[in-house]
Amino acid sequence: MQVCSIVGARPQFVKAAVVSRKLRTIGDEILVHTGQHYDEELSDVFFDELAIPDPDYNLGVRSGPHGEQTANMIAAIEPVVENHDPDVLLLYGDTNSTLAGAIVGSKCDVTVAHVEAGLRSDNRDMPEEINRILTDHAADCCFAPSKRAVANLAAEGVTEDVYWTGDVMYDAILEARDRAIENATILDDLGIDPGEFVLATVHREGNTDVRSNLAAILDGFADAPHPVVFPAHPRTVDRLEEYGLRERAEREFELLEPLGYLDFVRLLDAAERVATDSGGVQKEAFFVETPCVTLRNETEWTETVDSGWNVLVGPNADRIRTALTADRDPDSNVQPYGDGLASRRIVSALAQRVDDVDPETDVEPELSPVT
Secondary structure, three states: OEEEEEEOOHHHHHHHHHHHHHHOOOOEEEEEEOOOOOOHHHOHHHHHHOOOOOOOEEOOOOOOOHHHHHHHHHHHHHHHHHHHOOOEEEEEOOOHHHHHHHHHHHHOOOEEEEEOOOOOOOOOOOHHHHHHHHHHHHOOEEEEOOHHHHHHHHHOOOOOOEEEOOOHHHHHHHHHHHHHHHHOOHHHHHOOOOOOOEEEEOOOHHHHOOHHHHHHHHHHHHOOOOOEEEEOOHHHHHHHHHOOOHHHHHHHOEEEOOOOHHHHHHHHHHOOEEEEOOHHHHHHHHHOOOOEEEOOOOOOOHHHHHOOOEEEOOOOHHHHHHHHHOOOOOOOOOOOOOOOOHHHHHHHHHHHHOOOOOOOOOOOHHHOOOO
16 A cells, blocks of 8 residues: 655644554555645654654645645645555645645545544634635545544535544644653743643734734733743744734743644643644643633634533633633543544555555454444
């Protein structure tokens, strides 16, 4: 079995790390990095820390308007697929890299497989929502992280070759948490103690590219009951500078450059709570049982809200203040995203699909397609 995996952004590096290790035990992988995240802090360090093999291709597409960036990725991915003629084109998540891979794969004689299929925020103003929907409908094989994701696909008529595998991010966080506790020095470096700080991340365009929203988020953070540790995405730093807010952010918060994965996991695990607009961080917080305040009005990870671990506040200063101080009584026994074996199930299902099944990795009966 030969698989061409497409990655381009930090969350995809994390997911691919656990799947690629399993995949390479039974097949061949061509790893393609689109270059969507090209800063060393957002790219190279993740490959190093997660022991991901160096990409076979780095397409170097970099930033740009959504349409231009996606088109450049399509043009760069297509000759790779044509040259190698893989059995499977494996896609992760909801970035422009994901959509570009889906479009290329749908035009070629290759099985398109989507990891994290079926997630919906029901907000079509989010570029990620459009990417998810289009990718799921172009895919030949959908790997859903939760039963709700399976139901979302069924509601849209996607019922063929849908698997409920659990979430590969759970696999990844289980591997990374112990390593981070043992090896990461970030708490000592910053002089902070577990449970005595709030971790914050802000990167979505709806928050960073609207000055009033970004200012409201800073206002909410300013009244947090603990110091705010704020690793800032490059775009966020640019907007803080553009809006005249950077000096305030540096004065009132611990403004940091982007962190490596193990340092970030250590902070996430040790934080009293996290405030974020990232889908991936919401879920990672849930996995390590850190209460989450989501700086959006909707989420694709609805199970985290239903269980009490997450609250949606949007870019509203008053709601942020309240959520950062309110008592929580979350359900610590809920496991909507599986048991940490999603990567094994994904690889097994792919092997079965292309008639290249190893008895050691054959998919369990209950993990055959749900339809």
